[in-house]
Amino acid sequence: MNEGIQKEVLPSPVELIRLLDAVARAQDRKAFAQLFAYFAPRVKGFLIRTGLAESVAEEVTQEVMIAVWRKASYFDPSRAGASTWVFTIARNQRIDRLRRTRSRTADHLLDLSDEPDTPPSGEDIMIMAEREEEVRKALATLSNEQATIVKLSFFSEAPHSEIARELGIPLGTVKSRVRLALNRLRTLLDRDI
Amino acid sequence: MTINHHPSDETLLRLATGALGAGPALVIRVHLEGCSVCRERLTRFEAVGGTIIDEMRLAPLAADLFGRTMERLESMPSTLVTEPGPRKQPDLGIELPHAMRHCEIGPWRWLGPGFKWSKVKIAGSPHAKVMMLKGKAGLYLPAHGHTGMEFMQILSGSLSDERSQYFPGDLDEADDEVNHRPVVGEKSDCVCLAALEGDTRLHGFLGRLLRPIVGF
Ligand SMILES: [Zn+2]
Numbered sequence: 502m503n504e505g506i507q508k509e510v511l512p513s514p515v516e517l518i519r520l521l522d523a524v525a526r527a528q529d530r531k532a533f534a535q536l537f538a539y540f541a542p543r544v545k546g547f548l549i550r551t552g553l554a555e556s557v558a559e560e561v562t563q564e565v566m567i568a569v570w571r572k573a574s575y576f577d578p579s580r581a582g583a584s585t586w587v588f589t590i591a592r593n594q595r596i597d598r599l600r601r602t603r604s605r606t607a608d609h610l611l612d613l614s615d616e617p618d619t620p621p622s623g624e625d626i627m628i629m630a631e632r633e634e635e636v637r638k639a640l641a642t643l644s645n646e647q648a649t650i651v652k653l654s655f656f657s658e659a660p661h662s663e664i665a666r667e668l669g670i671p672l673g674t675v676k677s678r679v680r681l682a683l684n685r686l687r688t689l690l691d692r693d694i
Numbered sequence: 695m696t697i698n699h700h701p702s703d704e705t706l707l708r709l710a711t712g713a714l715g716a717g718p719a720l721v722i723r724v725h726l727e728g729c730s731v732c733r734e735r736l737t738r739f740e741a742v743g744g745t746i747i748d749e750m751r752l753a754p755l756a757a758d759l760f761g762r763t764m765e766r767l768e769s770m771p772s773t774l775v776t777e778p779g780p781r782k783q784p785d786l787g788i789e790l791p792h793a794m795r796h797c798e799i800g801p802w803r804w805l806g807p808g809f810k811w812s813k814v815k816i817a818g819s820p821h822a823k824v825m826m827l828k829g830k831a832g833l834y835l836p837a838h839g840h841t842g843m844e845f846m847q848i849l850s851g852s853l854s855d856e857r858s859q860y861f862p863g864d865l866d867e868a869d870d871e872v873n874h875r876p877v878v879g880e881k882s883d884c885v886c887l888a889a890l891e892g893d894t895r896l897h898g899f900l901g902r903l904l905r906p907i908v909g910f
Binding site: 530534537538540541542543544545546547549550555558559562563566567570571580581582583584585586587588589591592593595596597600601632633636637640651652654655657658660679680683684686687690 | 703704707708710711712713716737738740741742743744745746747748750751752753754755756759760762763764766767770818819
């Protein structure tokens with residue numbers, strides 16, 4: 502694709518947090534439109550990558566964005582960045598959708614247990630942002646194979662067979678490779694704990 | 695309270711990605727309630743998911759998706775649908791973890807001398823194999839193995855097996871290579887929450903005991 506086409510300026514992590522805050526406090530539609538423009542195509546891409554059909558992925562994306570709007574006040578920027586929070590919503594909506602199609606006894610629960618008790622301080626938010634940055638750096642430090650292993654785990658319900666296929670290794674050795682990749686990731690992250 | 699036994703990286707990663715089944719996920723959530731170390735570990739795995747979202751190739755959206763979404767938002771009641779109140783649960787003699795508040799929990803039933811169980815049902819996941827087990831102080835549980843993973847969180851009392859000792863807050867993962875014979879600590883009864891993964895079956899006497907009644 503031509504790089505020139507996508508010259509939009511991407512919102513920074515801090516900007517995404519500000520936009521969520523504007524939605525939470527003032528139900529700011531312009532802020533929501535920006536969040537939608539950033540997250541909806543990415544969430545849909547993610548859902549397709551996990552195996553949902555295009556049309557289902559779009560429906561679930563809509564549900565994810567509705568949840569972002571409605572639950573914005575439960576977003577706690579001392580715990581997770583905006584993208585991480587949206588990821589957990591997408592993950593939960595996807596599981597919900599799969600369970601509903603399987604059992605048809607949907608019991609849709611909004612988990613409000615994560616409601617922040619006190620507004621986080623600027624310092625809390627900074628600590629969170631550093632932690633997310635460390636995760637990003639650690640991922641970039643992993644070997645290609647190890648990064649692939651970690652990422653494939655997010656896309657597949659049976660990641661082991663997909664990892665075997667993608668890396669061209671026997672299924673029997675995947676378990677130990679996953680363990681090695683996670684050990685390495687942990688070593689990289691533990692330096693900062 | 696010092697916690698000595700934690701879920702593995704693999705398990706926390708699977709919880710973060712959504713690949714862990716409802717039963718094991720419940721047991722791990724109960725562990726997380728009491729373990730800030732693992733909450734932090736989970737957050738980091740979830741942050742990997744955040745990175746994946748950020749780096750995701752954009753999928754084209756229907757041109758009117760934003761408009762339709764706003765229409766749906768406008769037609770919705772403005773107040774949040776609050777979650778249903780906690781279920782009424784039988785008094786099992788212990789305080790149940792917050793993570794179990796929506797579960798349907800059965801009364802204690804006899805499983806063997808000094809050994810009781812209670813069925814735990816998770817809304818939306820009728821096939822999850824989850825149960826609470828209660829053993830009398832000093833009880834030897836039947837030796838058993840499993841075809842897949844067994845997750846067990848100690849809620850009260852203590853338990854030990856050939857590998858280690860487990861106290862409240864501890865989470866034990868046993869895979870198909872583990873054959874164990876747990877013993878309840880001498881000081882008090884032990885209550886734990888246990889889940890078997892997917893189509894895992896128990897081998898040995900415990901399996902023969904549980905299968906006809908519990909379906910494990
Ligand atoms: Zn732990």
